[in-house]
Amino acid sequence: MNIEQGAELAVVQYNDKNGKDCVTIKKFDSQGKPDVAPGLARQLVTDKKIIGIVGPPFSGESEAANPIFNDAGIPLITPSATRVSLSSHGWKVFHRAVANDGAQGPGAANYIKNVLKATKVFVADDQSAYGAGLADVVKSTLGSLVAGTDKTDADGKQTDFSATVNKIVQSGATAFFYGGYYQNAGLLRKQLTAANWKGTLVAGDGVDDPGYATAAGNDAAAGTIVTCPCSPASKAGGSFVGDYKTKWGVDAGTYSDVAYDAMNIFLKGIDGGNTTPDKMLSYINSVNYSGVANTYKFTSTGELDPSLIKVWAFKFGTDGKTAPDQEIPKS
């Protein structure tokens, strides 16, 4: 919804400027389901008027639908699918306008090192691909700052963390990175607070869930930092935030600004006379576009140029909700 409205806003503004209905937007609703997406994708590629796609928004459906787009040669820019492996399939049409999940590890480590300025850090994970992956990157980035490590059971499979809590307290760490999801993280935070540990818990976007505050209680949850390979839409540049609110009556949500930019990349391509999928693809591959959320330049695998990747820190407040804290400095 955020994404669709962001993209549509770009088209509406374009058409207002260039006379009615120069460009039309055609919507396909996959409901985010990997089993629905391929059917829609096949339908989409038969429409010869479509020269570019903003989406698909989710990683699971991307895995299912992108091969079809790739065979048809229709360029796509996803504003929000962040699974790392998406760029490793060799899809020549694939572009990602945000950082991938892999950017979170270095981001979290940099936050701990440069913002919290912690000198002793405890790192634990839940042995999942996501959690252990994040924790390993954090460990290697922090190096000698790591004061201790541990591994818990999978999310929701462990409730008593007294041994881990004891290790964290005894290690003297002032920051604790947890690679995992919100249930374990919430219980850990609650039990750490109960053991009178006053340091900061830092985690990836798997913890950015209201369930975290339910498990920990709002008081204990307050102050927890979660990273996101995204920027808050409210911080987007230009008149985007106001335009979005005027058009849709709601505040711009996560990734709506990126979708807006992605659509504008296509529109600018059309202005440049790239009106076939082939021409559009080679145009996007060499684009260097400054939008409201970021500047976009893609590598040969379709990822954002590393120098353009943004990772933001969000902080849990006493109301149990997250709010943007700051963009994490790169070093």
Added chain:
Amino acid sequence: MNFVGLLHSLGPLSIAGLAQGAIYALFALGYTLVYGVLRLINFAHSEVFLMGAYAALNVWGLFSLNQNSATPATVVVIGLLMLGLVAAIIASGATALVVELVAYRPLRRRNAPPLAFLITAIGASLVISEATGVFTHRSITGVPPLIRPADVVTFGNLHITNLQVLIIVLALVMMFGLDRFINTTRLGRGIRAVAQNPDSAALMGVNKNRVISLVFLLGGLMAGVAAVMYVLKIGTVKFDAGFDLGIVAFTAAVLGGIGNLRGALLGGLLLGVVENYAAEVFGTEYRRVIVFVLLIGVLMFLPTGLLGESLGKARA
């Protein structure tokens, strides 16, 4: 392997382990009581516990308390704890009785083979836990902070909190009470008689069905207390909370000697402490590995568990 860490943290790890072990122990009593009398494992016991936990939460919810409420005044807290305990005991006891009535008694009447009991027990367990999952949308429920942990004893790096003391003391009191009940009262004598020899007991005029119901009720009672201790300690409940705890508690019952009340206490406390030591030395991910290696090791030399004496033979 971190043996230095273990030596350094021996105090805090032992206390935290005893508090967790106390919950295992009360939980394990349910398995041991039923096994002592019926020679079958009540796998639905984990849901007997679960119902107690939700009952306590619902009662506190009536006072519109949740995980974000402030801690009420001490007098109010004591009242709320009592109410929670009563609600949990009633819910757990009732669940245990219903499970006995629906899943076991009809089978017993038809002399069903032991395997049939096993599968109806697992069935009852899944029915209750999955139904709870549907009703709660499989999400976690937070617990009001009735007891703010505060240190009552501080000695070096050893901090004993009020909650840990409460849990351990409450478990020992419940355990002592149950032990006295089984060993000195008339009803307790009935339980021991049926455990020793059901047929002779029936001939001597013991009502077997009533004894069995009583045993389930007692197990439910203990599970209800364990449930309140659990929600206070952990701070959340989920529909599958009983499952993992049930496996560990069952292990504790076997370790101590299934059918033996004091064995369940010993097994529970021991498991709680061993889990914590193992987590410190090898890492938390290995704690269950070590626990089951210990169980197998003990059973190799003491096949009936540490105190391997059945309920019937237990002497005061």
